[in-house]
Amino acid sequence: xxxxxxxxxxxxxxxxxxxxxxxxxxxxxxxxxxxxxxxxxxxxxxxxxxxxxxxxxxxxxxxxxxxxxxxxxxxxxxxxxxxxxxxxxxxxxxxxxxxxxxxxxxxxxxxxxxxxxxxxxxxxxxxxxxxxxxxxxxxxxxxxxxxxxxxxxxxxxxxxxxxxxxxxxxxxxxxxxxxxxxxxxxxxxxxxxxxxxxxxxxxxxxxxxxxxxxxxxxxxxxxxxxxxxxxxxxxxxxxxxxxxxxxxxxxxxxxxxxxxxxxxxxxxxxxxxxxxxxxxxxxxxxxxxxxxxxxxxxxxxxxxxxxxxxxxxxxxxxxxxxxx
Amino acid sequence: xxxxxxxxxxxxxxxxxxxxxxxxxxxxxxxxxxxxxxxxxxxxxxxxxxxxxxxxxxxxxxxxxxxxxxxxxxxxxxxxxxxxxxxxxxxxxxxxxxxxxxxxxxxxxxxxxxxxxxxxxxxxxxxxxxxxxxxxxxxxxxxxxxxxxxxxxxxxxxxxxxxxxxxxxxxxxxxxxxxxxxxxxxxxxxxxxxxxxxxxxxxxxxxxxxxxxxxxxxxxxxxxxxxxxxxxxxxxxxxxxxxxxxxxxxxxxxxxxxxxxxxxxxxxx
Numbered sequence: 001x002x003x004x005x006x007x008x009x010x011x012x013x014x015x016x017x018x019x020x021x022x023x024x025x026x027x028x029x030x031x032x033x034x035x036x037x038x039x040x041x042x043x044x045x046x047x048x049x050x051x052x053x054x055x056x057x058x059x060x061x062x063x064x065x066x067x068x069x070x071x072x073x074x075x076x077x078x079x080x081x082x083x084x085x086x087x088x089x090x091x092x093x094x095x096x097x098x099x100x101x102x103x104x105x106x107x108x109x110x111x112x113x114x115x116x117x118x119x120x121x122x123x124x125x126x127x128x129x130x131x132x133x134x135x136x137x138x139x140x141x142x143x144x145x146x147x148x149x150x151x152x153x154x155x156x157x158x159x160x161x162x163x164x165x166x167x168x169x170x171x172x173x174x175x176x177x178x179x180x181x182x183x184x185x186x187x188x189x190x191x192x193x194x195x196x197x198x199x200x201x202x203x204x205x206x207x208x209x210x211x212x213x214x215x216x217x218x219x220x221x222x223x224x225x226x227x228x229x230x231x232x233x234x235x236x237x238x239x240x241x242x243x244x245x246x247x248x249x250x251x252x253x254x255x256x257x258x259x260x261x262x263x264x265x266x267x268x269x270x271x272x273x274x275x276x277x278x279x280x281x282x283x284x285x286x287x288x289x290x291x292x293x294x295x296x297x298x299x300x301x302x303x304x305x306x307x308x309x310x311x312x313x314x315x316x317x318x319x320x321x322x323x324x
Numbered sequence: 325x326x327x328x329x330x331x332x333x334x335x336x337x338x339x340x341x342x343x344x345x346x347x348x349x350x351x352x353x354x355x356x357x358x359x360x361x362x363x364x365x366x367x368x369x370x371x372x373x374x375x376x377x378x379x380x381x382x383x384x385x386x387x388x389x390x391x392x393x394x395x396x397x398x399x400x401x402x403x404x405x406x407x408x409x410x411x412x413x414x415x416x417x418x419x420x421x422x423x424x425x426x427x428x429x430x431x432x433x434x435x436x437x438x439x440x441x442x443x444x445x446x447x448x449x450x451x452x453x454x455x456x457x458x459x460x461x462x463x464x465x466x467x468x469x470x471x472x473x474x475x476x477x478x479x480x481x482x483x484x485x486x487x488x489x490x491x492x493x494x495x496x497x498x499x500x501x502x503x504x505x506x507x508x509x510x511x512x513x514x515x516x517x518x519x520x521x522x523x524x525x526x527x528x529x530x531x532x533x534x535x536x537x538x539x540x541x542x543x544x545x546x547x548x549x550x551x552x553x554x555x556x557x558x559x560x561x562x563x564x565x566x567x568x569x570x571x572x573x574x575x576x577x578x579x580x581x582x583x584x585x586x587x588x589x590x591x592x593x
Contacts, residue, residue, distance in 0.1 A: 217426040221486075224384050224418050225440035225493065226410040239430065315430055316473060 003317060007307045011300045015293075019072075022292040023065050026285055032057050033081040033283045055081065057285075068286070077293075078286030082279070087290045091272070095257060095294060097166055098264065098271030102256045104187055105194035109202055110249070112195070117206025118233055124211050133207075136200035144197040148266045151189050162186050164268035190267045194260055198252070205248055209241035216240060242313050250306020254299035327359035327395075328497055328529040329383070329416075334392035336378045352378040354553035355392070360497070360546075363523065365530040367544035367561070369537060375553040376533045380501045383531060384418035385409050396497070414444060414493035421502040423482035427474040433460070433485050434470040440493045455492060462525075463488045463518060480511035484518070491522070497529045504539055516543060541565055 034052055037043050052058050056067070068078055077087040116132070123129040155161040162168065166186050167179075174182060213219070214237050222232055252259075257272060264273030272291055279287035311317055336353040353375045360366045368376045381387040383394060385401055393400045401412055417440075420426035427436050437459060438452040447455055457467045463484040474482055483503060490498055500519070504512040516539060522528060534540050540547055540561070547564040549557040557564060 216428075217420045217422070218428045220386055221418070221420060221426050221489070222439065222443065223386055224413060225443040226413040227443045236428070240428070315432075316475065 003311060004307065007304060011304050014300055015296060018296045019069070019289075019293055020065070022289045022296075023068065024061065026283075026288050027061050027064070029283075031283060033285065035283075055079070068289075077290040080279075080284055080287050082282050082284045082287070087286050090275075090287065091290050091294060094270065094272045094275045097269065098257055098260060098273070100166075100183075101187065101190055101264070101269055101271060102194065102260045105191045105198070105260070106252050106256065108191065109195050109198045109252070112199060113202040113206050117203050118210050118238065120203070121207045121210035121214060121237075122233060124207075124214075129207075133204070136203050139196055140200040142196075144193060144263065145266065147196055148189075148193045148263055151192060152267070155189055161188050163189070166270050190260070190263050190269050193263050193267070197263075198259075202248065202252075205244060206241075209244050210237055213237040213240035239313065243310070246306050246309045246313060249309070250302045250304075252302070253305055254302025256302070257298040258295040325361050328362045328364075329531075330359040330393075330395040331379075331383070332357050332393045332395070334379065334382060334394065335390045336375070336382055336387065337390040351553055353382070353389075356550070356553075356555050358546075358548055358555065358558065360529045360531060362496070362529055363527045364545040365523065365532050365543050367532045367534060367540035367547045368550060369534060369540050369547055370550035371535060374550040376550050377501055379550075380418065380499045380531060380533050383497075384416060384499050385413060386418065410444075414440070415496045416499070417490035417493060417495040417497075418499040418501060419483075419486050419490050419503050422506045423479065423486045424474070424506070426486055427482060427489075429474050432471050432473055433465075433477075436474070436485060437489050437492055440489060444493065446493075456488075459488045459492045460485075462491060462522065478511075479507050480514060483507060483511075483515055487515075487518070487522075491526075495528070497531065499531045499533070501533045502535070505534065505536065512539070519543065537565070 034048060034055075034057065037048055037051075056064060071078065075088070077091065079085070080087050080090055083090055120129045120132045152163055155163045162185055166183060168182050168186075171179065171182060210233075214233075219232055219236055219240075222236055227236070260269075260271065261273035261276065263269070264271045265277055268274065272295075276288065276291045278284075279291065334353055334356045335351070338350045338352055356375075356379060358366060368379060370376045378387065382389045382402075385404075389402050392402065394402050396416060397412060399408075399412065401409065401416075404412065428439075431439070434453055434456050437456040441447045441452050441455060453470070457470060460467065460469060465481065465484050465488070469477070469481070469485075474485070477485065483506075487498075487503075503519075504515055507515060519530065520543065523530060530543070532540065532543055544561045546559065547557075547561045548555045549564070
């Protein structure tokens, strides 16, 4: 229990730190949203200073951080300069789209990596395993961006798959079945890129962890007692290999919001990626900070979930935690 | 007396691994033959890399041999299928060198020691704990150790747990692969004495694999010296120790004890 409380404390501290840093960096960067307006002859100097006062960009940073943090405690992420609406609903719509994309990709990656990794670890050193590690090495070398662009070219040439966005024109008029099909089709390309970029790393980790566990002589001993191959793989070796895998799983949960930004921009997926890029370029302060904070929240929550899983999976942590 | 186990012309060759590297096969054990009588100990002595551990793994049916026969319990176990081996395995158990890795670190001593019973599906759930406590008693560990995990035990205690785990299936032959070499000197002696005591009480046969001639001299009735996969010398322990002709023996003696000590060891027996 102590273990979990301590981890929760870490998480809170981390979030606080990130919020301060995100706020500081985006405020200290030269220029702000209203600077460009000075060049616009249609906006008068008085109007501009009224706007600046309105949005309080001329107050000292500490004051603004304090007001922002207090508002945050009430669930208010601030106000977008560009959209002229509260940040939270804006972020939420985009985050939902991102989660749909990354959730699908992450689930798929794990469903592929676990059985393939165990399979390959069991055959370590044999031709099938060697071939698989060459394949992952090749996949690892190809940059995500090149892969994304290549797939886009293929999609354009063949015309089989939509090349951008999340829905087709006239989506609102579709029946439910057709809507699902449409979104699924739009998902294919970005999900493929995300899976292809995450799979080799994950697969190698699973393989390495299971292979190491398979070398442990307690498995040899169990073999000597007459255990079956299948049971030794999934009931003995996999739990022994679970430590690094659970940490990785937490990490992949954590990157659900931040792991696909580039792919989203390239594939014009209406998620956080293009939205944040736009906000950064326009210095839409609170949108940027909100986005960073939300991503961090996911990262921290993912790691915390991993800690919970470890606590549940490893009796040693459960029992020794109070002393450590 | 009928031997407990008889090994004839055991050969173990490891294939080179990986694509296109098939050619680099390595012969770890080259035509090794020996037998062990019930209740007696054969020490298999040799430097690391001499193939003695491979012999142990083959005998424990953890590695398939390349050729040769292993006669045990009226079968040539080398020819048995995995399903038939399951019935033979309980009578032929192995204890590994390093108890830090041969015990599952996540389990309690109770789970570790009772696991073979679970795997063999022998004893009802509730009675397994009782069996575990009994066999712990045999290796001089109290029932208070049942709920501990390997990390909470000393090296000697862990090796006792490993021995208990091997004993719970009531084997006739124990393959002891360097079981003393991961332990401190004083603990080595304790475990060695425990092994002698267990052998007397249970009539076990031991294959004692070691690079330590002194321990071999202390425990073995017979000694076989291995070098580069072959047995280069074999015979009653006293004789082998008295006339250490072979260069391999000289090496091992140089590594473990000086000549005067050998004589002392021989006299003790």
